[in-house]
Amino acid sequence: MEHLEYKQKVTIMIAIMAAMLFAALNQTIVGTALPIIVADIGGMDYFSWVFTIYMLTTSITAILVGKLSDTYGRKPFILVGIGVFIVGSFMSGTSVNIYQLIIYRGLQGFGGGMIISTSFTAIGDLFSPRERGRWQGLMSSVFGLASVFGPTLGGYIVDTWAWNWVFWVFLPFGIIAFIMIWKMFPHTKTKAKTSVDFIGAIVLALAIVPLLLAFSWAGKTFAWDSAMIIGLFVWSTAALAIFIFAESKAKNPVIPLHLFKNSIFSVSNLTGLLMGMGMFGAIMYMPFFIQGVMGMSATKTGFIMMSMMLSMVVTSTLGGQLITKTGRYKIFAVIGLVIMGIGMFSMSLMTVDTTVLGAVRNLILVGLGLGLTFPVLTLTVQNAVDHKYLGVATSASQFFRQAGGTIGVSIMGSIMNMIMSDKMSEMAAQSDDSLGNLDGVSALEDPQVLMDPDIIGQIRQGVPEQVVPVFNQLIEAMRGVLSTALSGSFLFGTVVLGTAFILILFLREIPLRLSNQSTEQKPEEAKKSS
Incomplete structure (x- = not known):
């Protein structure tokens, strides 16, 4: 598709971005709304699984579809992906307990993996590596814009309507994206018939x-x-x-092992895995701090989280343009990881006294760094392999990033729960039990009530006036516990991003190819360009 007219390429990219926007909006809208959802249907202990199962099914699907799309074309898989995602989104809104929500989110993930894998790979089909920087940046901006509007709209929905609409509100956009892909996306496939691994x-x-x-x-x-x-x-x-x-x-491996002999492929994917651990940790657990520690509503949380995504949109767009213009890319990844690491470390220092301005500043730092780094790692992998491996290489990049998110969210959730459990036990041992016999106060044994100001308000109304100061002290102590627990999680994210920074320094930068017809560089050419 590289030799299509430019106007036709742009039209196809609009259809691809529409599909990506649909998937991204449905993914990002959940983060801010989930604390309220969990408060309604229960399941705080399984909170991380709502994200984990999505990233797990996305990762597995993306890596398999990447290989299949190299043989059978991108169009069938992106269409099936949109259809599965629509079904998963609808079913998620019908969940009555945390277990159903986890299952339906897993179904969403199968569709999301197909959409993400084929969308980023299609950029490689349409444009040469030198041109891809601009479009990778724009695609990242689509995800960033979805992340801007998604959390805000998610907060507004759970504050105003039933939380179910978080999953249903964008279903019409999914249908529109399906029609656009069906009409605009050309169907191409290789003539060779191969087995599926x-x-x-x-x-x-x-x-x-x-x-x-x-x-x-x-x-x-x-x-x-x-x-x-x-x-x-x-x-x-x-x-x-x-x-x-x-x-x-x-015969036809899902991940050709010889690709890992390419140092650029290996370093880029390992860095992507580590970046995913830090990135998804910030996106998923920062709303808990804003709502649970700072006491903000879901709607306000969405507006605060918007600062991170807006800064990501700015740097991903500018970074992509600069990559295309200069042909350089490593420097952007290095600077991005430094800024992102500083932002994550700043998050680990937040306390119950942190102001909204302080939280926004930290989120902006993470967003700026993320925007610079995000487009680079896919571009480096695509540029380092022959075009016939484009699908599997791009999918591998997405897989490692999603796998990093899966592992990172799980580890950070485990750290948060462990610290919270220890601190709550200490607090219970030191309590004078002044509130122990009052109705409703037993609910405060579960820190998830901090996510719902209405529940706290109802409990406070049932507390005698002379005991209200003690009740307020207990709430503040619980906020402190949650803050400490989240600080531990963010500190882990800082260490992970620091490791990613060290690793990216070993990335070998080679010139961006000017055509998809170019094959992999010969060893002597690679040495000259490094």
């Missing part, structure tokens, strides 16, 4: 799922040194070894 995909899933369960349960449901957790880690390691063996023998 379903065994590799299944074994890969069997390696990821136990790893995810281990990080989710360790320190909360089971001790880190328990037989269950150790067994899950052993299972995951064994499955990974089997996966590597299976891929080395497969």
Whole structure:
């Protein structure tokens, strides 16, 4: 599709961006609304799974679809992806408990994986590596804009209407995106018929799922040194070894192992994994601080979170333009990770006394860094491999980023719950039990009530006037507990981003190719360009 007229390419990109906008809006709208949803249907202990299952199914689907789309074309998969995503979104709004919500979010993830994988790969089909920087930046801006309006609208919906509409409000946009892709996107496929490596995909899933369960349960449901957790880690390691063996023998492997011999491919994807751990941690847990610690409503939380995404839109757009203009890209990733790391560290220093201005400043820093780094890592991977591996390489990039998010959200959730549990136990031991016999006060044993100011207000009304000061002290103490727990999670994110910064310094920068017809550089050419 590289030789299509420019006007036709732009038209196709509009259709792709419409599909990406639909998926991104449905993903980002949940973050701000989830504390209220959890307060209604329960399941604080399984909170992280609402995001984790989505990222898990997205990751597995994206990596398989990337390989299939190299053979059968992008169009069928993006259409099926939109359809599955629409069904998952509708069903999520019908959830009556946390378990149903997790299942339906998993279904959304299957559709989201298809949309994300084919959308970013299509950019590589349409434009040469030198031109892709601009479009990768614009695609990241679409996600950023969705992240601006999504949380704000999500907060408004749960504050004004029923939370179910968080999942239903954008369904018409999904139908429009489906029609646009159907009409505008050309269908292309290779003539060669190849086998599908379903065994590799299944074994890969069997390696990821136990790893995810281990990080989710360790320190909360089971001790880190328990037989269950150790067994899950052993299972995951064994499955990974089997996966590597299976891929080395497969005719058409889901992830060609020889790609990892390319240092640019390996460094970029490992950096993406680490960046995903920090990025998704900030997006998912910052609303808990704003609502639970600062006491803001869901709507106000959305406006505060908007600062992070707006700054991301600015730097992703400008960064993409500069990459296309200069042909340089490594410097943007390096600067981006430094800024993002500073922002995450600043988040770890937040307390109950943190002002709205302080929270916004920290979010802007994370957003600025994220916007600079986000488009680069996909571009480097696409530029480093031959065009026939474009789909699988792009999907691998998305997979590692989503996998990082899956692991990061689970670990940060585990850290938050462990610290919160220890602090709540200490607080209970030191309590004078002045409120212990009053109706409704027992609900304060669960910190999730901090996410719903209405519940706190109802409990306060039932407290005798002379005991209200003690009640207020208890609420402030609980906010302090939640703040401390979240600080631990954000500090972990800081360490992860610091590691990503060190790793990106080893990224070898090679010239951006001027045509998709170019093959991989020969070793001697690569040495000259490094």
